[in-house]
Amino acid sequence: MGGFLALTILGLVTGAGYAVAAGGLVLTYSTSRVFNVAHGAIGMVMAFLYWELSVNQGLPVWLTLLLVVGVVAPVLGAVVERIMMRQLADAPVGATLVVTVGLLVMLIGVAQAIWPSTARTVPPFFAGSDLKLGGAVVSVHDLITIAAAIVAAAALYGLLTFTRVGIAMRAAVDNRGLLALYGARTSMLSAMSWGIGAALAALAGILLTPVVGLSYHDLTLLVMSAYAAAVAGRLLSLPWTFVGALLLGLSQSYAVGYLPTTGALSGLRAAIPALFLFAALLLAPQAQLRVGQIRGIRGVPVPGLLRALGFGALAIGAAAVAAYALPGTTSDRLSLGFIYGIVMLSLVPLTGYGGYVSLAQLTFVGVGAITVARLGTASPLALLAAAGAAALVGALVALPALRLQGLYLALSTLAFGLLMDKLVFQASFAFGFNGSLAVPRILGLDAQSHYLILTAVAFVGVGLGVLALRRSRYGRYLIAMRDSPAGCATLGLNLRWTRVRIFALSAGIAGFAGGLFGGLRQTVAATDFQLFNSLPLLLLAVVAGVTSVTGSLLGGMLLMLLPVLASEVPAVGGLAFLVIGVASVGLGRDPNGLASRLFALGRWRPPSSFPSVRLGRASRGEAAS
Amino acid sequence: MKRRQPILELIDVHAAYGRIEVLHGVDLAVPVGEVVALLGPNGAGKTTLLKVASGQMKATRGHVHIGGSHVNEVSADAMARAGLCTIPEGRSVFPNLTVTENLRLASYAGAPAERILQIAFERFPRLRQRAGQLAGSLSGGEQQMLAMARALSTEPAVLLVDELSMGLAPLIVQELYDIIAALAATGVSILVVEQFADAALAVAHRAAVLVHGRVVAYGKPDDVADELSTLYLGGAA
Known part of the structure; x- marks a missing residue:
């Protein structure tokens, strides 16, 4: 009895902290x-x-x-x-x-x-x-x-x-x-x-x-606990937020006291805030589709097929030169950059085209790595299996989140990432508790230089796929859905299934990258894919340009360079985070990121889209009648 | 009639959204204590002009004077505290606040909240009945009354109103314009922007017609009637 009282008090105290x-x-x-x-x-x-x-x-x-x-x-x-x-x-x-x-x-x-x-x-x-x-x-x-x-x-x-x-x-x-x-x-x-x-x-x-x-x-x-409590109050009601915080504190405290400390449920205690957040997200009534919301994102131009092929060949060629000219450790780093680039490509359809934010993209990468490790084969088909498994998980995430929009959807990916961190990745069929897995080198490419060429080819392949997607009918759906969900609904588009498919596709690409990542590292552990690392990934993807393939490559290389910088030049490493933070502020102005600056550099004159040309003239009074 | 300095004056005002210029050199004056109706078709720049006059938008060229002071660089909230009341287009209330809360906010313009509530509820008994209701749940006419209640109770020197009649029944429009006339009688100088001219012209002392970002006619309501009929009934628009 005294134990129960003590747990209740502890729960109330934690809950009170959450409430603040x-x-x-x-x-x-x-x-x-x-x-x-x-x-x-x-x-x-x-x-x-x-x-x-x-x-x-x-x-x-x-x-x-x-x-x-x-x-x-x-x-x-x-x-x-x-x-x-x-x-x-x-x-x-x-x-x-x-x-x-x-x-x-x-x-x-x-x-x-x-x-x-x-x-x-x-x-x-x-x-x-x-x-x-x-x-x-x-x-x-x-x-x-x-x-x-x-x-x-x-x-x-x-x-x-x-x-x-x-x-x-x-x-x-x-x-x-x-x-x-x-x-x-x-x-x-x-x-x-x-x-x-x-x-x-x-x-x-x-x-x-x-x-x-x-x-x-x-x-x-x-x-996370504060989020869960706040969502319980639908981000508006303070009394409900307070109640939610206390409930959360209490349930966590009782879980500590009464749940088994070993076995499958041992991870459950740490996952309680995430579960609570999930429940609150699903149970809280949702806002209606907002009508007439115009989001002025003008995407970067989509290159034609020939141009894309040309740049792709250039990237692979550059990788090949680097593979033979530079030492093995550099090759490995560049491979990692390409793999991160593929993970960022997975964000292009989801975030860049669709406007959805996933805060747990590395979790899907982890799913892919586990799949390849468990299959234990170096066949390239293992990569496809990795993509398939991750896509399935992605669809599963999107399914309960079907009703959710914008912010709530993003928060549910956060809860999902934490759940995977604390529960699934620790389970015996995944990494096991604090365990690690051996992953075979894809295609048996043991030479670091060969692996670099493989990752470069994979990046270019996925990049071409993403561009093809953008030019397709489905790509136009995505853009239309981002710009006006209500408008699309009135045109008869099924918003929900389009959303599930895009989540599955994005997770699949990330899982594919996960297979390559496992093959590069050869040993992977749950810590490689933890939620916290997904945040800088998302950040760099967006800063570098989440609407373009070029941006993905740039972002992937930057993400690879950050820890290298931090370890070799510690002073610059800390500064780098500051720079990224400052860069993210610029996003309010240009959601196309650094990549669009690069594109602008390549032109003789500023991008002249149709309205600015016409109206530029009108302002000088020539076209006005 | 003695010639007085206008309380609101726009001199050669240009304004643009990005690279798109909307006002190409507008001159307009609102004399003290008069009602000026600003008329014109869709897209003529009426709302933009109002935004420039109220400090929500900066003129790219030209001058805005209020009460003799140059106010190009003055922010909208400072203008409001100085006695300029602007009622923008659409329902200019806060839908997620109650009627009382909406009225309490009007006290930022300077008048005490108790007095604002008293005047508003006296003039619009409907609002008193709905005092605790969210403004978003009011009918369109009631919301416009709530917006006008701010103009009535904060005793501004200048009132700018955009599209008062939009989406409202004719009877309610008439009631709202009666209030405009009553306010004018107490000495408030008023600029009303309207797309549908009749109600506005009935209370206005002067009228200006804005087409393609330029004032094409300015004078007594009768004088601009010709210009208006070509504008609305065909001809070069």
Whole structure:
């Protein structure tokens, strides 16, 4: 009985921490329509800062709290809003997600650079002064956490319901331009909401650190629980968010106490936030199709077949020269770059053409690698099997997510990635618990140079396929669906099946790349495919240009170079993350990424699409009648 | 009649969306305490002109003066606090806020919220009945009343209204224009943008006709009637 009570208290405390974090998330989302994937990362950095000031520098706890939660976090939030989010007010969901993913990657990079990984502990508030409560021990820290959650929830509710500033924050979501016409300083309002959101993230991070420990990834992923709670409140309702957070905390705590610690279900405990998020996503009522939403993404030009073949031959030729001229380790790196390039190609139809964001693309790569490893054959047919298996999994992900749109769909891929990480990849039919698998070299190509040529050919083949897809009827469906789902529905397109097919196709390409990846590494483990690595992948894909094959190659090579840079020139490595973060900010302006800059370089004059030519003349008064 | 300086004046205003220029040198004046109707066909640039006048869009060339001050660089929210009330095209309310919350926000323009609520509910008893309802669930006419309630209760010096009649029943349009006339009688200077001329011309002191981004006629309502009939009944449009 005492055990149950203790678990309940622990659950309530964790839930209260989640509630604080989720409240901040809901506030920023409902006042800016930007879902802040980096919410947890802000909490993480602030928890580290708290450690630095209070433990390392020895400042008093109250002063540190005041500084971190009251000053640094709000300023950080306001600055982030100012330089990253402001241009995104009307951007499509995909762009806003990617920019916040960029912020997440950047913050982790910054934290790792400032506080290199060593063991750090943060003492709870008033350590040592515990209370007895019916056989269970409650620390003062626990009580403070619960009290903080209640106060934060009540204060947020009051702010948004009763104050003019709060009402204006909600009004800004409905119609920002109109709010300015009312006389409100809209930019100050959103800076405020981001400031408060960041402060709550910081508070949650600090409160939960004694429970989860001071870790870059755990604290950042903590946000998954906050997501789940926030989605339970449909990202709008604070009371439901609060209830969701407590339920989640409790179920996690009971799972720790009562689920078996060995066997198939052992991974379940860690997967609870993801399961909870899935359930909340599927059960929460969905928004209607939005009508008349014009997303002004103008894709890059699609090259003709001859041109594409020419560039393909050029790429393979360059790879062949490199294969014989450069040492084996360089060949391996370039192979990896091509393989990453194929993974990014898998994002081109999905994200570039279709406008859907997958936050767990590496998971499909893992499925492909496992398939090839389990088949144990070097035949190229194994690659097709890998693609097939991954495509099946992709379709399975898309099926329950059929009703979901935009943001919710992206979040469900995140939950899926975490589930695979914690449950499936750890199972005996996959890698086994902390295990690894041997993968045969595809085609038995043992020479590093030969493998490089193989990956180059594979990349060019998949690239040509993606371009053919874009030129086909199905490619036009995708573009049309991205631009106006409602319009497509009225034309009689089956949105759901088109979406399942595109997810399956994208996962299949990623699985294909997974087979090649396994063959390159020859030994693969679950850590190669963990969710966290999917985020920089998505980020670089989009920064380099997720609408074009060229962008994929560029992104693949950049992703391969990043860790190389980080290990060989540590100073530049940390900086690279910063550069990517900054680059992702530019996305608000040009969703076609770096690749479109490259295309522009190749031309004598700026791209002249039909309307700008015509209207350029009209403005000089020649064509006006 | 004594000649006074106009309260709102546009001098050779050009405006563009990207490379597409929409206004090619517009001159327009709204004298103090008068109602000016801005008429013209679809795509003439009426809404753009209103956006430039209210600070939502910057003129690429030319000058905007309000109350004698040069306001090209002044932001829309600062103009609103200075006494310019703009009611943009469509339903200019916040659909996910209640009627009361919508009205409370009007206090950003300077007047106290209690007074705004009092005036609004007195003039539109319908809104009082619906005070706790989401504005998005109101009928089109009620939403436009809510928007006009802001103009009535915040006591602006200048009122800019875009397409007041859009999608509304004639009776309601008449009621809304009665309010415009009443506001004008209290000394508010008003610019109404309309595609359908009759209701606007009935209350206007002056009218301007905008075609292809240029003012082609300006004067007493009767004087522009000819221009309008060629415009709406055929001829070179």
